[in-house]
Amino acid sequence: MSLKKTFFSLKFTAIILFIILFFLLLNVLIPQERILGKIYLEEISKKNKFYDFIFNKLNFKDIPSSPFFLFSLFLFYLQLIFFIFRYIKRTIERIKIKEPEYKFWRKYKFLYLKGNFKENLEKKGFKYFKLKEGEDYFIENELSPLGFMLFHISFFLLLTGGIVLNYTRGVSIATVALGQTINLNDSQWVKKIKKPLIEKKRDVEITLNEVFCRFDDKKNLALEFRANMTVFEKDRKISRDFEINKPLKYRDLYFYPNYYENAYIIEIEDPEGYIIEKPILFSKCRRKEVVGFSLKGGFEGRFLCEGKEKILIHRGDLKGELILKEGETLFLGNYKIKFISNLPWIEIKIVEERGGGILIFGFLLGIAGILLRFIFPRREVVLKDNEIFIKSDYFPESFLNFLKNFIEVENGKN
Amino acid sequence: MERIEILLYSLTILFYFFSNLAGYISYFFKKEKLFSFSFYIFHIALALNTLTFFFRWVYTKHIPTIGNYENVLMGSMVLGFLILFFLKKRKNFLPFLFSISLNLILLGFGFFYYSSPSPLYASLKSIWLFIHIIFAWLAHSAFILAAGVAIAYLIKKEEKYEELMLRTTAFGFIFDGLMIVAGSIWAKNLWGSYWSWDPVETWSLISFLLYGLMLHLKITLKIKPKIFAVMLIVSLITVIISFWGVNFFMEKSLHIFNVG
Numbered sequence: 001m002s003l004k005k006t007f008f009s010l011k012f013t014a015i016i017l018f019i020i021l022f023f024l025l026l027n028v029l030i031p032q033e034r035i036l037g038k039i040y041l042e043e044i045s046k047k048n049k050f051y052d053f054i055f056n057k058l059n060f061k062d063i064p065s066s067p068f069f070l071f072s073l074f075l076f077y078l079q080l081i082f083f084i085f086r087y088i089k090r091t092i093e094r095i096k097i098k099e100p101e102y103k104f105w106r107k108y109k110f111l112y113l114k115g116n117f118k119e120n121l122e123k124k125g126f127k128y129f130k131l132k133e134g135e136d137y138f139i140e141n142e143l144s145p146l147g148f149m150l151f152h153i154s155f156f157l158l159l160t161g162g163i164v165l166n167y168t169r170g171v172s173i174a175t176v177a178l179g180q181t182i183n184l185n186d187s188q189w190v191k192k193i194k195k196p197l198i199e200k201k202r203d204v205e206i207t208l209n210e211v212f213c214r215f216d217d218k219k220n221l222a223l224e225f226r227a228n229m230t231v232f233e234k235d236r237k238i239s240r241d242f243e244i245n246k247p248l249k250y251r252d253l254y255f256y257p258n259y260y261e262n263a264y265i266i267e268i269e270d271p272e273g274y275i276i277e278k279p280i281l282f283s284k285c286r287r288k289e290v291v292g293f294s295l296k297g298g299f300e301g302r303f304l305c306e307g308k309e310k311i312l313i314h315r316g317d318l319k320g321e322l323i324l325k326e327g328e329t330l331f332l333g334n335y336k337i338k339f340i341s342n343l344p345w346i347e348i349k350i351v352e353e354r355g356g357g358i359l360i361f362g363f364l365l366g367i368a369g370i371l372l373r374f375i376f377p378r379r380e381v382v383l384k385d386n387e388i389f390i391k392s393d394y395f396p397e398s399f400l401n402f403l404k405n406f407i408e409v410e411n412g413k414n
Numbered sequence: 415m416e417r418i419e420i421l422l423y424s425l426t427i428l429f430y431f432f433s434n435l436a437g438y439i440s441y442f443f444k445k446e447k448l449f450s451f452s453f454y455i456f457h458i459a460l461a462l463n464t465l466t467f468f469f470r471w472v473y474t475k476h477i478p479t480i481g482n483y484e485n486v487l488m489g490s491m492v493l494g495f496l497i498l499f500f501l502k503k504r505k506n507f508l509p510f511l512f513s514i515s516l517n518l519i520l521l522g523f524g525f526f527y528y529s530s531p532s533p534l535y536a537s538l539k540s541i542w543l544f545i546h547i548i549f550a551w552l553a554h555s556a557f558i559l560a561a562g563v564a565i566a567y568l569i570k571k572e573e574k575y576e577e578l579m580l581r582t583t584a585f586g587f588i589f590d591g592l593m594i595v596a597g598s599i600w601a602k603n604l605w606g607s608y609w610s611w612d613p614v615e616t617w618s619l620i621s622f623l624l625y626g627l628m629l630h631l632k633i634t635l636k637i638k639p640k641i642f643a644v645m646l647i648v649s650l651i652t653v654i655i656s657f658w659g660v661n662f663f664m665e666k667s668l669h670i671f672n673v674g
């Protein structure tokens with residue numbers, strides 16, 4: 001019984017908030033896998049015993065999904081639900097019986113009322129109730145505590161929304177060149193990074209129709225980016241523009257531009273004059289990433305990103321470099337490798353998720369609640385004999401000053 | 415253009431400084447007249463501050479939000495307006511003094527980090543970013559102001575200062591929440607995820623929860639105002655880290671398009 005009481009006390013809420021804060025601090029201070037990558041973490045845990053202990057014994061590679069953190073969130077969740085229910089019950093009871101809760105009230109003696117006290121307060125928006133004979137009760141913003149509830153319910157919604165989003169979320173990265181059509185199930189073009197809990201089979205294709213990008217070459221950052229894409233699914237088809245900060249939305253799929261660069265088309269001709277391969281090769285020189293490829297006919301190669309764009313290509317012991325410029329050709333044995341053309345390609349992040357609505361609703365509720373609570377705080381007054389009891393949720397001094405317009409109060413409080 | 419701007423910025427600092435100097439002299443030597451003078455000079459400083467802000471905006475063609483200097487330019491102006499809004503009454507003279515001193519520290523920091531204009535990258539062209547940053551400064555300036563009031567409270571324990579601490583903290587808390595909401599909607603539009611637990615996001619949550627926790631302690635557990643005041647001053651550390659974080663965050667979000 002007393003354990004239950006301790007758990008559902010506001011002191012314990014403060015403790016839970018402290019614990020959550022502590023974990024969040026760890027999330028900032030300890031190197032995290034989702035920011036720095038798996039390899040980096042493995043390396044430092046090999047070198048350093050302390051990190052080895054933290055990552056491999058305590059499992060703090062990823063604090064937001066570590067059991068300790070999730071457990072403290074669970075406690076938070078439980079408390080929140082409990083308090084919300086208790087608060088709703090108490091508020092309804094209180095509003096019904098119109099009984100002030102004599103807690104944290106201030107008591108003053110007053111000398112006389114200036115004018116008609118009741119009328120004046122009612123003009124200012126206070127409601128009047130007669131409690132007992134000779135006991136007058138005035139209240140303003142009676143429903144303000146509901147604002148507190150809305151605000152706390154919003155945390156509940158945000159947590160719930162977060163859980164739904166996390167489990168319905170699927171992320172993949174697609175590469176597509178201008179004019180190319182790819183199927184989102186094709187693993188050659190689309191890499192799945194995160195799978196949703198329940199995967200649906202669907203057959204979606206995309207075509208990149210147009211793309212425009214302007215770079216700041218000094219910093220290598222996009223100043224402007226625009227693209228147009230068509231999305232097909234069975235008998236459905238839409239074509240839309242998208243930009244950085246303006247993703248393309250198709251049902252529960254969102255397409256985000258992630259990267260932009262040149263792709264190159266080359267052609268390999270065998271000794272008989274047959275074209276054996278005509279691939280699109282995606283360069284990632286801007287990102288300074290080595291891209292290797294292997295092609296039909298036993299050819300292998302990679303991009304050389306040293307100023308001029310070229311590829312190094314070899315077949316067995318034969319080796320050569322092809323400059324990626326119009327008119328360039330390379331002979332490897334009896335094979336002829338020709339540069340055909342270049343075209344832009346983009347990398348698109350495809351996100352599939354549900355539950356965003358819960359989150360947005362939570363945001364709105366939270367904002368509404370906190371505004372209601374702080375802009376219209378509840379204020380109460382009880383007049384009894386020659387005493388005045390006042391209570392203001394936050395600003396008793398201002399409230400007293402406000403009341404001094406209507407009542408002459410003796411100095412000093414009791 | 416940059417020369418005129420630096421001149422305006424220096425004048426801003428100078429006027430805040432004179433206002434503050436006059437204020438301290440008036441406080442320590444009980445010179446009532448200097449008191450109004452300090453207030454008067456403060457208005458000129460704020461006008462110059464606002465002018466510098468819009469000057470930079472007009473000639474760089476984007477709202478000043480890139481880099482430490484531009485952030486300080488906006489932040490000091492917002493703080494100036496909050497001082498005007500919350501402390502306009504004469505009886506709040508002590509908090510007025512301390513918050514202007516804090517603003518001077520902020521402005522000095524900006525001066526140190528002055529940088530020439532940079533173009534607005536595609537990742538930053540978003541109405542949500544704009545909203546996010548305005549809310550961020552409303553929140554952070556209110557917390558700085560709250561710390562200024564807290565210092566005043568520790569020196570002179572008056573109930574009006576106690577209320578003012580709560581008012582400014584609540585104001586900041588509301589905008590801190592709005593800032594996180596706007597930021598997370600921006601992140602969704604840019605990266606496809608409302609929340610990714612990166613250090614800066616986490617840090618802003620730490621700051622929000624900490625102020626929420628403090629409001630709990632003050633409002634529901636009724637801790638002593640003195641302790642609340644000390645906590646407000648100490649919590650300013652989280653705001654300072656958030657501020658540095660903002661720039662770190664910008665760098666990261668800028669790079670998102672070529673690092674992937």
Ligand code: HEM
Binds near residue numbers: 076147623634
């Ligand atoms: C388990 C979690 C939580 C519980 C049980 C809880 C409970 C409460 C309670 C009982 C009050 C007093 C309401 C009143 O007297 O009117 C309160 C007020 C408040 N809470 Fe929480 N809270 C929780 C989490 C949070 C969080 C995470 C924040 C924000 C970061 C927060 C911010 C506030 C604020 C600002 C107030 C003052 C507003 C008011 O008095 O209505 N709370 N909370």
